Amino acid sequence: MDKKKRTPCPEQPPEERIKNFDDVVIGYTPEMAQTEAQRCLQCKNPPCVKGCPVGINIPGFIRALREGELEESYTILTEQNPIPAVCGRVCPQESQCEAKCVLGIKGEPVSIGKLERYVGNWAVRNDVCVREEVEGLDPPKKVAIVGSGPAGLACAQDLALAGVDVTVFEALHTFGGVLKYGIPAFRLPKDIIDAELGKIRKLGVKFVADRAIGRIYTIPQLMEEKGFDAVFVGTGAGFPKFLKIPGENLNGVMSANEFLTRVNLMNPPGVDACFTPIGMGKKVAVIGAGNVAMDCVRTARRLCAERSMIVYRRAREQSPARVEEVHHAEQEGVEFHWLSGPLEILGENGWVKGLRLQKMKLGEPDDSGRRRPVPVPDTEYTLDVDTVIIAVGTDTNPIIGQTTPGLELNRWGYIVVDENQMTSVEGVFAGGDIVTGSATVIEAMGAGKKAARGILRFLGVDADVPLVCDVEI
């Protein structure tokens, strides 16, 4: 075998996978994982670790894997990352750890993500949980975590490992944040998230559903009336943005968030996806070309859309989506309308009937450094669609800011924190998308871990919690 090339990872064929919501990537067999692990050079000064926002000991977990020590491999991974089976699937490895792997200079980098997924899956399948509940602190310390997404989970795990009494409050009826209601099951199966959550529960972390903090209790009430010594806010940035073009109020227009949440929470395993009552038509246009847009359009494909289309005003090379996602969407028969700017959503009797577009060309670079799309005169055209999904980004939900006196927000409504992730309110910490705006799962987890260290320092607890490496988060 050519050592410069990665060990290919089996996937469901496109014609099969568009009929189901099962994991697209089947994953390595033990033999394949060994072959790929053998490619790692075990660098003394491993650059890949610098590319990982939580600084996983990558050569360490790969060494243990190739020695057949899977439990040790899992232990090394979970020192920095409580949910490796998740991150091995959804991390943008090509721009993080794998982008720095030395093998990438003259060939293909080690498939770090696929190996991490392999070890994480092994632990899930074998119900391996290397961390155990530790004795509570004396005197006890209580911390409330607001939001059960990756930031909240990472913070909860590290605090629990230090003996803190942790309660996670979640607004929805289910836990995991975007992992549960955003990312579709064909990229991240729901039982994997539940298994990873189960391990955090075993550490003694309490999870309370249906509690929208800011409504049911405010943060000052949590601290003053409910006896929490500190609070971590990890509420994400799930407020949808719209385009402000005519026709956005028609029936058949949905935000990406609404569409994916409906599908994820209303499509229990075993139910035929095409009968899921989410109000989607047969000709679906998704506006946007990021990861969220790819998730929507590939979901629509699986929900029996006759045409599922991406509409983007910039060019393919400017798509912010992961290369793998665009490639998978192309394989699955998604239509792409690059350099097409939406002008108006057309309607009939209150329902979507079409999408009027204008052809664009690339002009001079804008503030983001990307070439600005410029309309080409007399090139308007109409797409025949009955559903339009808007996937052009998200904002923050203002509820926490409005109900927490003294909480400093920046001009976009995100929470301002110091180097320990503490906000302008003493004892209130924050991290993840609510601080940075939409980012990645592993960056949110890195912020949650950093906040856990800040909280322990604030509480005066001297605990040996795993450190995040000194990379900018």
Ligand code: FAD
């Ligand atoms: P979230 O995951 O948003 O979790 C916040 C939680 O807080 C939610 O459960 C919410 O219900 C809860 N909450 C909100 N307000 C309150 C309140 N007032 N009281 C109590 N609970 C509250 N990243 C990747 O790395 N790879 C990917 O492939 C990827 N794909 C994505 C696909 C989609 C569709 C989306 C939307 C995002 C994707 N991301 C991806 C981004 C990633 O999921 C986020 O950056 C990450 O989940 C942020 O974590 P978080 O913990 O800050 O927030």
Ligand code: SF4
């Ligand atoms: Fe790479 Fe993500 Fe794993 Fe870090 S957590 S090693 S970035 S796949």
Ligand code: SF4
């Ligand atoms: Fe292995 Fe690549 Fe990291 Fe070196 S840089 S230790 S080869 S994964």
